[in-house]
Amino acid sequence: MNFPKIYNAPQMMELIQQIGFLPLLDSGIDGFSAEDIVDEDCRYINFPEGGWDWPLWKWKGQIVTDSPCVYGKFFNKKAGFISREWWPDFCNYRRSKNPRPDYESIESAILDVLKNSGSMITRELRAACGFTGPKMRSRFDSYITRLQMATYIVTEDFVYPLDKHNREYGWGWALLNTPEDLFGKSACECDCSPEESYERIKEHLHQLLPDASEKQLEKLMG
Numbered sequence: 613m614n615f616p617k618i619y620n621a622p623q624m625m626e627l628i629q630q631i632g633f634l635p636l637l638d639s640g641i642d643g644f645s646a647e648d649i650v651d652e653d654c655r656y657i658n659f660p661e662g663g664w665d666w667p668l669w670k671w672k673g674q675i676v677t678d679s680p681c682v683y684g685k686f687f688n689k690k691a692g693f694i695s696r697e698w699w700p701d702f703c704n705y706r707r708s709k710n711p712r713p714d715y716e717s718i719e720s721a722i723l724d725v726l727k728n729s730g731s732m733i734t735r736e737l738r739a740a741c742g743f744t745g746p747k748m749r750s751r752f753d754s755y756i757t758r759l760q761m762a763t764y765i766v767t768e769d770f771v772y773p774l775d776k777h778n779r780e781y782g783w784g785w786a787l788l789n790t791p792e793d794l795f796g797k798s799a800c801e802c803d804c805s806p807e808e809s810y811e812r813i814k815e816h817l818h819q820l821l822p823d824a825s826e827k828q829l830e831k832l833m834g
């Protein structure tokens with residue numbers, strides 16, 4: 613499939629609804645990422661005098677909050693978008709491979725904190741879970757990535773610090789939440805088997821990406 617060039621966030625929202633799945637950055641499949649299909653002016657750029665600009669990166673929050681899609685690290689531990697239409701099937705398949713963590717596990721404790729506290733930025737959640745010692749950040753991030761890959765945690769929005777002029781700056785912090793809290797329990801439920809969901813997704817991706825190999829698609833689907 614030849615994707616149209618994208619010049620703004622509304623166009624990206626429309627495309628996500630049309631194709632259902634879209635990794636943010638390199639997916640391992642040529643041309644299949646938001647970064648690949650945006651116009652060159654929307655890609656990352658370093659200014660000679662210092663500083664940077666990345667319109668695509670800045671669109672993420674608007675896309676997540678203003679369109680019916682889900683965002684998180686879903687594709688081989690990399691971030692991307694899934695339309696709400698395809699989310700139940702994706703949840704159904706991924707959770708069949710990754711059952712809810714055992715009650716006494718660290719992952720379960722993280723989910724309990726998030727469920728009881730509501731949405732939290734990553735660093736706040738990390739502190740609330742007691743991951744405050746040396747080298748704890750990368751360890752905690754690995755748990756969050758696993759929970760996102762298993763569809764138990766998603767990104768609700770992005771929060772940016774403000775400078776002295778009250779302007780947002782920096783890369784932003786992910787505001788995390790559970791999809792059940794964000795969308796409702798029914799939005800994560802599917803009326804077919806995980807195997808049927810897998811086949812539905814696989815067939816859709818075959819039609820969307822006819823030149824991709826079986827290995828590439830299986831890696832993308834996890």
